[in-house]
Amino acid sequence: MGARIPGIILAAFLLCAAVSEIDAMGGRGVPQATPDKDARGLLHLVTVTDPYTRWKSLSGDKEFQAGTKPHGPFVVIYLNDAAFRSLGQGKEMARGSICVIENYNEEKVLTGFGVMHKVPGFNPDGGNWYWMRSTRDGKIEFFGRVEACIDCHRKAKTDFMFLGDKKGEGARN
Numbered sequence: 001m002g003a004r005i006p007g008i009i010l011a012a013f014l015l016c017a018a019v020s021e022i023d024a025m026g027g028r029g030v031p032q033a034t035p036d037k038d039a040r041g042l043l044h045l046v047t048v049t050d051p052y053t054r055w056k057s058l059s060g061d062k063e064f065q066a067g068t069k070p071h072g073p074f075v076v077i078y079l080n081d082a083a084f085r086s087l088g089q090g091k092e093m094a095r096g097s098i099c100v101i102e103n104y105n106e107e108k109v110l111t112g113f114g115v116m117h118k119v120p121g122f123n124p125d126g127g128n129w130y131w132m133r134s135t136r137d138g139k140i141e142f143f144g145r146v147e148a149c150i151d152c153h154r155k156a157k158t159d160f161m162f163l164g165d166k167k168g169e170g171a172r173n
């Protein structure tokens with residue numbers, strides 16, 4: 001459990017490193033739909049402004065649940081209020097919904113996390129989700145309209161979310 005906290009703190013501190021990383025890559029990914037929905041902004045939002053570790057988790061008491069590739073053998077999934085409220089309705093998640101999946105290895109050490117952020121109009125063919133994947137150190141690896149994420153998440157029953165059909169039952173803050 002303790003392994004999760006350092007990751008987040010590191011993410012916050014290494015934000016600057018992540019920024020230069022992106023610049024160095026020449027903005028890998030895609031153009032942003034809106035200036036405030038960029039990868040750096042999203043990382044900052046979910047780790048500093050409104051840390052996702054304070055959100056509700058689907059897996060009861062924020063415990064590990066079995067994950068699959070590419071997310072790793074163990075995952076913990078967090079939903080902000082907008083996402084949590086939209087759950088189980090079988091329709092598109094509300095504007096501003098954010099979902100974070102922490103990825104853990106076999107030893108239950110955090111390796112990184114994936115983020116889905118609902119940005120109306122961003123990418124209608126992909127559920128208008130803005131995708132982002134960061135290492136535990138806050139190094140942004142993918143962001144924007146990430147085909148790999150979209151292609152696989154397209155198989156989910158509701159709104160590109162594999163867990164979108166689940167009710168919020170059992171979730172606690």
Ligand code: HEC
Pocket residue numbers: 066067068069070071072075077099100101114115116131132133142146148149150152153156160161162163164
């Ligand atoms: C090959 C399939 C596949 C790919 C590629 C993939 N995912 Fe997932 N994702 C899943 C599955 C399956 C789950 C449900 C949890 C699990 O089994 O690990 C999931 C869960 C999630 C969740 C929690 C919400 C939900 O849908 O249940 C987020 C957030 C997420 N993925 C982000 C990403 C991001 C960001 C990328 C790309 C960088 C990505 N995923 C790529 C299969 C995939």
